[in-house]
Amino acid sequence: MTSFSARRARLCQRMAPGAVAILPTAPEVSRNSDSDYPYRHDSCFYYLTGFTEPGSVLVLVAAHGSAPAQAVLFCRQKNAEREVWDGFRHGPDGAKAAFGFDAAFPIDELDTEMARLLANAPATYHALGHSAALDLQMKTWLGSVRRQARSGVTAPTVAHDLLALLDEMRLFKDDGEQALMLRAATISGQAHARAMRASRAGMFEYEIEAELLHEFRRNGAQFPAYTPIVAAGANACVLHYTVNNAQSRDGDLILIDAGCELDSYAADITRTYPVNGRFTEPQKILYELVLAAQAAALEQVRPGTIYTAIHDAAVRVLAQGMLDTGLLAKQKFGSVDDVIAERAYQQFYMHGTGHWLGLDVHDTGAYRDVHAEGKPSRALQPGMVLTVEPGIYVRPAQGVPEQFWHIGIRVEDDVLVTAAGHAILSEAAPKTVAAIEQTMRRAP
Structure with a gap:
């Protein structure tokens, strides 16, 4: 856990103050009508989390002023029935405790929480152009923040390629x-x-x-x-x-x-x-x-x-x-x-x-x-x-x-x-x- 949390801290230090980084893990891929290919997580996601469950997203918020850096995980809920079929799930509370995140939420709450996390952030970091699905989600999240403009909330105005930082760290x-x-x-x-x-x-x-x-x-x-x-x-x-x-x-x-x-x-x-x-x-x-x-x-x-x-x-x-x-x-x-x-x-x-x-x-x-x-x-x-x-x-x-x-x-x-x-x-x-x-x- 120490090495993963240390990597997250190092990455946050390289980000612009107050900026938000978003990194999903790899999706599950169907092999045929009744089975998936053996699951393999995204390498960058694993490098920062050590977490191997699908359906997960890591969000990092860089320190800004007196506000400390945050590492937030979104993952699948505990589900006793699905665990009978597919195996153990940590769930948000278990993942937070086991992997040292500052907060953890169910993946179903990602859209709501991203609107909050991106509010007044100066910049974002994600793998630009690598995932059409993530690019579309980013557009949706930023739209949610911009709709709060009348109440004084600002949306990020700069987007950085997260992989430019992570690739050099992983080398x-x-x-x-x-x-x-x-x-x-x-x-x-x-x-x-x-x-x-x-x-x-x-x-x-x-x-x-x-x-x-x-x-x-x-x-x-x-x-x-x-x-x-x-x-x-x-x-x-x-x-x-x-x-x-x-x-x-x-x-x-x-x-x-x-x-x-x-x-x-x-x-x-x-x-x-x-x-x-x-x-x-x-x-x-x-x-x-x-x-x-x-x-x-x-x-x-x-x-x-x-x-x-x-x-x-x-x-x-x-x-x-x-x-x-x-x-x-x-x-x-x-x-x-x-x-x-x-x-x-x-x-x-x-x-x-x-x-x-x-x-x-x-x-x-x-x-x-x-x-x-x-x-x-x-x-x-x-x-x-x-x-x-x-x-x-x-x-x-x-x-x-x-x-x-x-x-x-x-x-x-x-x-x-x-x-x-x-x-x-x-x-x-x-x-x-x-x-x-x-x-x-x-x-x-």
Whole structure:
């Protein structure tokens, strides 16, 4: 409770005095006529409340003069009958006591109370343009306040984007978040190791996926953080492959991009390994190249380094490797600088080398310093968590050595920026050729 209330207080301090912020949680979504998709709350709402029930709205009022800041929750009423069917509800009184709000009301009273809370407020904060329903509600609430003008009540005249403040706050993980993310990455790494041990030529991708999901859940993770990618052979050259229904063949590589969600925090790990437990020489050559690219990128993860330096370091190693292996012809490209200048490497490496990680898999936070002239790449700072994930994907093409065709490799780790440099959170997932082959020699 302390961390959530502290975050609310920090946000209120960044708001204009007396301003009002409105943040609803995510709605429930119907899956079919008789069931909903498994409910997952809004990440920003959870970041400020720790409250996971649907049908809820958080309202913050910043301090103004002698009036202190307020945190007000609107949520579902207690309902004994519905709790028999759907489970426990805190109700307004229970939520106020358990989560440290200054006040709590039934969600049915939201319209009435908002007219009161917005009266004489100078400004509002909400996620501008992100929800047509909320935009319409804001219009209704402001109309209610404006109708009180004859009695001297004024309506807010300025609207700010709440996410501009929250995104920057969420970019820096506190000690509790870092511990959760380490645990999520450890569970996910163990799941990757389990999948390696279980893999045999002839298994279907979904059988391997089942090993991942089993390990996630048996260790307390509530969900996969995203739809797992389990790609055998040529499927690994499809970046967002999620069908996971093909049968592996002896000699295939398996690319797994999967991580769990633990207490709302995501892990995101990719490993690539031979389904039969032994890399072929062409596979090993490209795998070691990707590992070298990741090592070069990881060397850049330290305070003060600009974010784009991570990608640039990986690209330089990959580009040199593409020339050395013949993926790119030296006769056409005289140097690594030529490969980079002409972006020729994008034939085999077409994505970025990472992203922020946290409550969302692709977490919030700007990648550029939007306040500086030219919006340069921002410098890394302690508390940031990001992925580092170079790869190489070789589709059949004229001039490309056939021994490398249909090989797709990505290696991805979750990395915390520390005062001294960085810490890899996902070390539980075997990564080197030797570690992978040793892991796969063990019985499941």
